[in-house]
Amino acid sequence: MIRATNLSKYYGGKRALGPVSFEIGDGETVGFLGLNGAGKTTALRILACDLRPSSGSIEVGGVDAVADPHEVRKRIGFLPENPPLYVDMTVADYLRFAAELRGMSKAEITKRLPDVLDVTDLTDVASEVIGTLSHGFRQRVGVGQAIVHNPKFLILDEPTRGLDPVQIVEMRTLIHDLKQHHTVLISSHILTEISQTCDRLLVLGKGQLLGSGSEADLVGKESDIREVSVTLRLPKDGDHAAATSVLKAVEGVSAVAAPFEQGGGMTFTLSTSRDCRAEVSRAVVTAKLDLLKLDYARSELENTFIRLVGGTDASN
Amino acid sequence: MRAISIIYRRELGAYLRSPLGWVVAAALLLVDGILFQSQAMAGELLSAEVLEKYFWSTSGVTMFMAVVLSGRLISEDRQNHSMILLNTSPVRDSEIVVGKFLSALTFLAIMLLLSVYMPLLIKVNGKVTGSQIFVGYLGLFLLGGAVIAIGVFASSLTKHQLVAYVIAAAITTSLLLLFQLSTRLDEPLRSGFSQLDLWWIHFQNGFMRGVVNVRDVVYYLAVTYVFLLLAVKTLEAKRWQ
Structure with a gap:
């Protein structure tokens, strides 16, 4: 379970988020919905232990993310808005590198890599240099690095951003597959994407949590x-x-x-x-x-x- | 240590895969060769003087190359958004900094090794010893390491590589001018500033002449440590910003 309590983040004197409190149960697929600048990315980066909150606390799987971010990072896979890629590496080398960073042994990586390439449909381009791939494939490589260590929690920030309609459908299918094995948090400002993918929505606006619940709850x-x-x-x-x-x-x-x-x-x-x-x-x-x-x-x-x-x- | 090794191998691989590494290596060898021919081999000199002149010119080239190699190390990751992969992995900021620093230092060491043929030519045709050459290269290695640490720190401050290069060059130049500045000051500032100088006191008066002073070694290690520490603290601070 993820539990955020009175979470807030200031950039300089400007408040970007909070205070917000929410809980995300194991196995849920939750969508962070909000306009640009609503605080979605800030919230997700804090949950992924990329940023530290200005105040408040976060527990991920019972571990305090502020006190022990190292332990939390092992349990989380994060796909930021712009996939964190090394474009000079091949897809397979990059995924191997990401897996090593997450503490996997060589034997574990050898066993896991074919599965990740298969799930993300990257097997055919595994030996290609990332810099030569299209945007859609790069996004898939980004998903690959997020799931390579088989994390319990998967955080996807605007996963369909910049994709063409066919790629959006493929990404949606991929997310549906990932839901079977991970607790998934997705941010988007595209309503159809969120409503088709998520069990529950958290609506953010100007850094505040404006609403929470299933689509039926919110509409009701x-x-x-x-x-x-x-x-x-x-x-x-x-x-x-x-x-x-x-x-x-x-x-x-x-x-x-x-x-x-x-x-x-x-x-x-x-x-x-x-x-x-x-x-x-x-x-x-x-x-x-x-x-x-x-x-x-x-x-x-x-x-x-x-x-x-x-x-x-x-x-x- | 494991995370340092993973980041070190990736970064070293990046130097070997990218044109930057090879261009920098070729430029260092070319400029070194030209300076060796035009400076060290000009006129009738004792072989020890030729070797000193060689280390004099190579130290300048080494500092320049160290800035070029290190300025990109963290800023490029920020610019390409790949820093988030490191930041969200169970890796400490100190491991990121040290892994990247060691990769640049290794690449610089390889480039320095490739230039060894020039002092070896002096040894073959003159009367310098192998230890004089070794001490000179030890000095270049330590000097290069200190400037790379400065570059890593500069790189941690910004996501713009060009800005990082300018900051690294500015800090390095400032440290090079401390000796000149100290000549215009009274004691105790005079000796204090001169001892902080990056090149005149610690390289020219020591390593360049084949002399190893413990204080020079300690100075370069201290500069390296301080700037790497500053880089780590900068990365930590950016998470709170």
Whole structure:
């Protein structure tokens, strides 16, 4: 288990994190969610014993990470935002070097290396120099160094950053495989990535812990606030104002934003206090307007995230 | 010790794999050869004077090369983000510093060994002893080690290699000018500053002339220790920043 209590970090006089407290149980996959500058990387670097906290305490597997960082480092594998690679080395030599640094014997490395190359799908490039590899492969090498010593806790900071769509899917599959054997902590500001991968989310904003729980928990807590988007085909001389009045009159709709063209019609964004998609569809049909699309303006998690981190900042 | 050995082997391998190591080695041998030809072999001199002149010029080249070899050691890791691998492994900051220092020192020693043919030519054709040559090289090794330690410290301060080179060169030059500065001071500052000088007192008056003074050996070891310690403390401090 990882237990952080009143953890904070200052860079000079500027507070980057905290105080925050949280617990991560064995076998969990937890996502650190937040905008850029929210304190995710700082939190993960402290957990990986790369940085020391300004105050507070961290226990990793019952060991105090501030008092005995050496012992904690043996139990943790860390993939930072930029993979810590030596580009002049071959993939196999680099992984061997990383394993030696973590205290593995030559025999252990010889036994473990083929498994790591297999899991990260690097077997074919094992003898290639890292500097000649693509970004996606380098990211995999970064994951390789993090898992080579088979750590109990795996910390991945923005693991899909800079990857193309195919590589993102491959990385997601890799993380799903890693979840079977490690307690995994992932940071990201990409909601879909986090929601598809993690059991539980910790939402950070301006260094503070804004929310914690499963996606269902977080959405449930914020479920009274939603946005619905409606796309209508209006007559050529159609009046936006008439359509807006129809939508405004629906029970539960508190405001209608100025419409914009989308998907061959005009899209209206409605602020609602509850899920009123059924009422909206009925009102539109009654007013003899053509309904092209009706949905949440954002996913429920996105809405929750934006509410938690402060609304308009997030939507930018 | 195990971690030192792992980091040492990687860094030494990096010198041998990268063009920098070979360029530095070729440059040292080329400049040494040119200086040997133009300075030491110019005019009619006693063989002992030729050897002194050789060590005089080689010591300058050695200091320059030591700065070039060491300035990258930690700053490059920071720039390439590979420092995080070391920082998050069960390795002490002192082991990182010592492993990197020893790799640069070993590479410098290899380069110095490759230049031994020049003093051996003097020995073959003149009347210098093997111990004079050995003492001169011992001095170069200690001097080079001290400057590498300065470079490692400079490298620990910044992630920009160029800045690290400038800081290392500035510290080395300052220590080289202490003797000149001391001539303008009164006692006891005069002797204090002159004893801290990196080259005039401890190399020129000792090793260069084939004389081993314990105080010179202790001085170079102390400079090496102090700057390596400063590098370790800098790495530790950066984790708290």
